[in-house]
Amino acid sequence: MTGGKTAWLICICFSLLQGSVAALNCTSPTPDALFDALKKELFSRNLQRPVKSFSDTLNISIYIAVSGILGVDEQAQTLTVFLWQVMEWDIAGLSWDEKECGTTRVSVPREKLWMPDIFISEFMEEDNSPKTPYVYLYNTGRVSDDKPIRVVSSCKLDIYTFPFDIQNCSLTFGSYLHIAEEIRVNQSLTYAEVQESKLLQNKGxxxxxxxxxxxxxLEVPEGSYSSVKYYIIVRRRPLLYVVNLLIPSCFLVTVDLFSFLLPPDSMDRSSFKMTLILGYTVFLLIMNNLLPVPGETTPLINVFFSITLTLMVTSLLETVLITNIQFSSGKYGAVPPWLSVLVLEYLAVAVGLPPKKKSNCITVSLHSPAEAMNTSTISSRDLQSDSDAKPPVKPLLEPTLDELRKLSRDLTAIRLQMDTHFQGSKTKQEWQLVGIVIDRLLFFFYIVFISVSFITIICIWDTAEV
Incomplete structure (x- = not known):
């Protein structure tokens, strides 16, 4: 009976110790003695998970520190960062006495220990960071794996508010093969300690x-996979893009706005605006490499540039219209009464121009041109009848009457020509006044549209920064 109990206790102890490592006994406090004990008790078991039984769960603590942000690729939707990753786990049953073995920790080669298959789910490229060949092993059985990682991870980037955008990218650390019942990944730092782990020093x-x-x-049909997800929130420094893109664009729009102060009847105004459009187009082509490649959404800065270019083209078209009115108004007919009342009386007051004053000069015509002709005709007939009734006059009167008739016809033609000339000048002047009023009105609309558009875009950018 006693022998049966002894065998049973031996079986229990053997099952508890199966897969575990016993406490180390060092013959002397020297490195040779410690490594001889590790080679005998630990290094030969590097193929098995360091737990006492298959049903035990191995807890792995992990934390990261961001050392550098290497780049963000908007087109490939990737984030490249340089991390410092620290993983810790315990080897069940392993321990040694500090005085007996001479130290509390020792560095051992990676290939001598069982290493967890922790990977980052968002990995897009192979890690080409420097490899660390050693890990720390403590006398309590804890393993500390401290290594640098260059991570090129997939990230859904939102560049709508470029260059004032803030990106939130995640890095998920978990086991590739083992489910949560075998390996559980835990976060080793509290929230406050995570905030202090920002070691970023670069000024890129x-x-x-x-x-x-x-x-x-992560729930799958085979079971649940344990993981820790870190969210890395980065913000772009916008100074480069503000100085090279936004400020020059605002300057060009301001110059185009002040070009309205040029006289509308000057051909230099349209030439000046065409030069501005050409210069702005060349500017956008040169600075195109600074703009992000649009993905699902169009960046707001592209909308800003499109609005700016549209305003410049609209300003040029308005100048073409006003110039046409100023220089070709002599070919038009009289200004329609409704247009004259609307523009010259109401809109002129709205844009700050004095209304058209009516002239106090009154042209009095005693005879119409037809009546003048008839008068000259009757006068010659009367003269003829008088000449028939009366005795014949001297022969010198006949040339004088002919000259008077010619003079009357010439004066009538001159009068008609002068009336036509003054009527055309009055029509041209009214059309020019219409052009000036429309030019001033469109100038006010231009200012309002620029102000509203720019204020809206600035508010959207400011909201995004917050």
């Missing part, structure tokens, strides 16, 4: 805003 295009972490589980 991107700056680290925040790091957040959370525990997640």
């Amino acid at each position: 295009e991107w700056e680290l805003v925040d790091i957040e972490a959370g525990q997640t589980n």
Whole structure:
């Protein structure tokens, strides 16, 4: 009976110790003695998960520190960062006495220990960071794996508010093969400690805003996979794009706005605006490499440039219209009464121009041109009848009457020509006044549209920064 109990206890102890490592006994406090014990008790078991039984769960603690943000590719939708990753786990049953073995920790080669298959789910390229061949092993059985990682991860980038955009990219650390019952991944730092792990020192295009972490589980038919997800929030430094893109564009729009102060009847105004459009087009072509490649959404800065170019083209078309009115108004007919009342009396007051004053000069015509002709005709007939009734006059009167008739016809023609000339001058002057009023009105609309558009875009950018 006693022998049966002894065998049973031996079986229990053997099952508990199966897969575990016993406490190390060092013959002397020297490195040779410690590594001889590790080679005998630990290094020979590097193929098995360091737990006492298959049903035990191995807890792996992990945390990261961001050392550098190498770049963001808007077209490929990737984030490249340089991390410092620290993983820790315990080898069940392993321990040694500090005084007996001479140290509390020792560095051992990676290939001598069982290593967890922790990977980043968002990996897009192979890690080409420097490889660290050693890990720390403590006398309590804890393993500390501290290594750098260059991560090229997939990230859904939103460049709508470029260059004032903030990106939130996630890095999910979990086991590739083992389910949560075998390996459980935990976050080793609290939220406050995660905030202090921002080691970013570089002054490149991107700056680290925040790091957040959370525990997640991936449910699959085979079971649940444990993982820790870190959220890396980065913000672009916009100074380069503000100085090289936005400020020059605002300057060109301002110059185009002040070009309305040029006289509308000057051909230099249209030439000046065409030069501005050409210069702005060349500017956009040169700075095109600074703009992001649009994806699902069009960046707001592209809308800004489109609005700016549209305003310049609209301003040129308005100048063409006004110039045509100023120089070709002599070919038009009289201004329609409704247009004259609407523009010269109401719109002129609205845009700050004095209304058209009516002339106090009154042209009095005693005879119409037809009546003048008839008068000259009657006068010659009367003269003829008088000449028939009366005795014949001297022969010198006949040439004088002919000259008077010619003079009357010439004066009548001159009068008609002068009336036509003054009527045309009056029509041209009214059309020119219409052009000036329309030019001033469109100038006010131009200012309002620019102000509303720019204020809206600035508000959207400011909201995005917050």
